[in-house]
Amino acid sequence: MIALFIFILHFWPWVAPNTIHLAIMMFLFAVMGQGWNILGGYAGQASFGHTIFFGTGAYISTVLYIRFGISPWIGILAATLGGIILGIFIGALSFRYGLKGPFFALIMLAFAEIFHMVSLGWGAIGGAEGILIPLAGNAPLKMQFLEKKAFYFIALWMVVGSVYLVWRLERTKTGLYFLACREDHDAAEALGVNTFKAQLIAMALSAGITAMAGTVYAQYLLYIDPNSVFGLLNSVEIMIRPIIGGAGTVLGPLLGSLILTPLAEYSRLILQSYSGVYLMWYGLILVVVIIFLPNGLMGLFKSLHDRYHRRGQ
Amino acid sequence: MDFTFVVQSLLNGLLIGGVYSLVAIGLTVIFGVMKIINFAHGALMMLGMYATYWIATLLQLNVYVAIVFVLPLLFLVGVLFQRFLISPIMNAPEHNQLFLTLGVMLFLQNMAVFLWTPDFRVLKTSYANINYYIGDISISLVHVLAFLMALLFSGLLYIILHKTDLGRAIRAASEEPVGAKLMGINIKRIYWITFGIGSACAGVAGTAITPFFPIYPYVGDIFVLTAYVVVVLGGMGSVFGAFVGGLIIGMADSIGAMILPGSMKSVLSFVIFIMILLFRPTGLFGRQNA
Numbered sequence: 332m333i334a335l336f337i338f339i340l341h342f343w344p345w346v347a348p349n350t351i352h353l354a355i356m357m358f359l360f361a362v363m364g365q366g367w368n369i370l371g372g373y374a375g376q377a378s379f380g381h382t383i384f385f386g387t388g389a390y391i392s393t394v395l396y397i398r399f400g401i402s403p404w405i406g407i408l409a410a411t412l413g414g415i416i417l418g419i420f421i422g423a424l425s426f427r428y429g430l431k432g433p434f435f436a437l438i439m440l441a442f443a444e445i446f447h448m449v450s451l452g453w454g455a456i457g458g459a460e461g462i463l464i465p466l467a468g469n470a471p472l473k474m475q476f477l478e479k480k481a482f483y484f485i486a487l488w489m490v491v492g493s494v495y496l497v498w499r500l501e502r503t504k505t506g507l508y509f510l511a512c513r514e515d516h517d518a519a520e521a522l523g524v525n526t527f528k529a530q531l532i533a534m535a536l537s538a539g540i541t542a543m544a545g546t547v548y549a550q551y552l553l554y555i556d557p558n559s560v561f562g563l564l565n566s567v568e569i570m571i572r573p574i575i576g577g578a579g580t581v582l583g584p585l586l587g588s589l590i591l592t593p594l595a596e597y598s599r600l601i602l603q604s605y606s607g608v609y610l611m612w613y614g615l616i617l618v619v620v621i622i623f624l625p626n627g628l629m630g631l632f633k634s635l636h637d638r639y640h641r642r643g644q
Numbered sequence: 645m646d647f648t649f650v651v652q653s654l655l656n657g658l659l660i661g662g663v664y665s666l667v668a669i670g671l672t673v674i675f676g677v678m679k680i681i682n683f684a685h686g687a688l689m690m691l692g693m694y695a696t697y698w699i700a701t702l703l704q705l706n707v708y709v710a711i712v713f714v715l716p717l718l719f720l721v722g723v724l725f726q727r728f729l730i731s732p733i734m735n736a737p738e739h740n741q742l743f744l745t746l747g748v749m750l751f752l753q754n755m756a757v758f759l760w761t762p763d764f765r766v767l768k769t770s771y772a773n774i775n776y777y778i779g780d781i782s783i784s785l786v787h788v789l790a791f792l793m794a795l796l797f798s799g800l801l802y803i804i805l806h807k808t809d810l811g812r813a814i815r816a817a818s819e820e821p822v823g824a825k826l827m828g829i830n831i832k833r834i835y836w837i838t839f840g841i842g843s844a845c846a847g848v849a850g851t852a853i854t855p856f857f858p859i860y861p862y863v864g865d866i867f868v869l870t871a872y873v874v875v876v877l878g879g880m881g882s883v884f885g886a887f888v889g890g891l892i893i894g895m896a897d898s899i900g901a902m903i904l905p906g907s908m909k910s911v912l913s914f915v916i917f918i919m920i921l922l923f924r925p926t927g928l929f930g931r932q933n934a
Binding site: 424425434436444452570608613614616618621 | 740758872923
């Protein structure tokens with residue numbers, strides 16, 4: 332049934348061609364949300380600077396392409412690897428010293444801010460003006476396509492891949508270690524779980540996926556700049572979807588993106604001069620969800636489902 | 645880079661550092677008592693700035709008189725914030741509290757965009773350009789006033805915390821919430837008041853910088869990011885630490901501005917921040933067991 336659903340999704344560009352941009356953004360943010368979810372939802376380390384991996388991915392592939400003519404298809408591998416290395420570096424530092432909760436949130440924020448400032452000031456990678464990727468027409472080898480459909484399929488399969496990965500992860504020992512770290516760090520340690528290693532794996536996976544999405548984002552929009560890829564706002568965009576949808580659930584990030592991305596895109600279209608207003612809705616939704624649905628929408632579905640079944644007995 | 649220039653930068657850093665201190669004290673009081681990092685703190689400061697701006701322009705009052713309104717207003721906002729938003733989730737996992745304050749930040753900032761447009765506003769006063777000179781070093785009157793205000797309110801708060809019954813109750817609630825409760829302290833009320841005090845600090849800091857700083861919805865971000873650095877440097881929850889930390893970071897920022905290109909001037913303070921988080925999470929003045 333899931334296979335059928337994915338198959339049907341392939342027809343979206345033909346059924347609703349006007350919404351294809353929306354669908355691409357929705358999927359890309361679902362992928363990044365899934366990346367955040369592995370670390371923030373499963374391993375219990377909420378990152379407030381996840382855009383650092385997204386931006387790093389976007390910059391690595393773009394700089395490789397612009398400066399050295401290396402195809403973004405190779406660039407995306409380099410970006411993913413770069414994201415993983417950066418993730419392991421920050422993770423090793425933070426988890427070695429036992430940072431968690433608000434302290435981890437702050438250190439991620441600080442790292443992201445440093446990258447933000449350095450990219451603003453570093454002329455060789457475009458400085459504050461960012462980098463414009465020159466149009467190459469229909470050049471599949473350079474990850475540029477005349478039709479948006481191609482990006483739709485890439486984004487769709489990234490969603491499928493990341494959801495599958497997390498679904499599998501939930502059923503492995505490593506996935507259970509993540510949960511153990513989240514639920515009770517000290518108890519997990521006492522029971523012999525290598526929490527340092529488990530969190531590091533979560534960080535690496537999380538960072539890699541987010542960086543990969545960064546490359547596709549850069550190739551799709553053909554323009555990146557420090558404020559949009561390293562800014563605090565983008566960290567919020569990445570983390571808010573899994574939180575609303577349900578952190579620590581397989582489908583939470585996708586569900587969150589399904590709701591928030593259209594809200595953001597349409598508010599931006601309708602209220603052009605007040606383009607920040609959609610963030611007001613974000614804030615409101617976030618507050619309401621945290622107070623009334625602490626486990627997100629998936630948590631709501633689960634409790635409704637449980638209640639229905641209990642009544643049936 | 646001559647000597648006068650260095651002294652001038654350090655002085656400017658010190659004066660603005662006082663404002664960082666006050667913002668950071670607000671954060672650290674809230675963290676000390678409730679163990680919450682308030683991401684909306686910058687937005688509260690922004691509210692304080694807009695409130696000052698409107699009082700000064702609409703009522704034609706002196707900026708520094710506006711404090712009489714801004715202080716209780718922000719105190720009230722803080723109390724309501726705690727009462728209706730944070731109280732219900734006090735026992736939720738701690739990252740939920742972070743998300744909630746983040747949500748409030750997004751809401752307040754963009755409400756300001758909606759209500760007052762994203763444009764920069766500048767409050768014009770007759771005394772904004774008054775400078776005093778000692779040798780070649782110039783001292784701006786409004787900077788000195790901001791510094792003195794920060795000093796005054798930090799001192800006041802220190803006295804409240806250490807010399808009054810309310811302050812003792814707040815400190816008790818911060819150190820031993822259960823014990824404090826058993827001693828008959830109304831913890832919930834202490835939490836309201838603490839949050840009120842914290843946001844009043846942000847509001848007063850907002851008023852202090854209004855005469856020389858542009859007012860716009862995202863203005864709080866600059867100060868609050870620095871304030872996190874200060875809070876961590878001074879030791880989470882330590883008022884004295886936050887005060888000294890603010891002055892240090894103010895000067896570190898101006899040293900950063902001398903040796904690093906414009907957009908990277910704060911890199912230095914963020915590097916200090918990360919080092920402290922990793923190697924000395926209790927800060928320079930924090931208790932070891934905190």
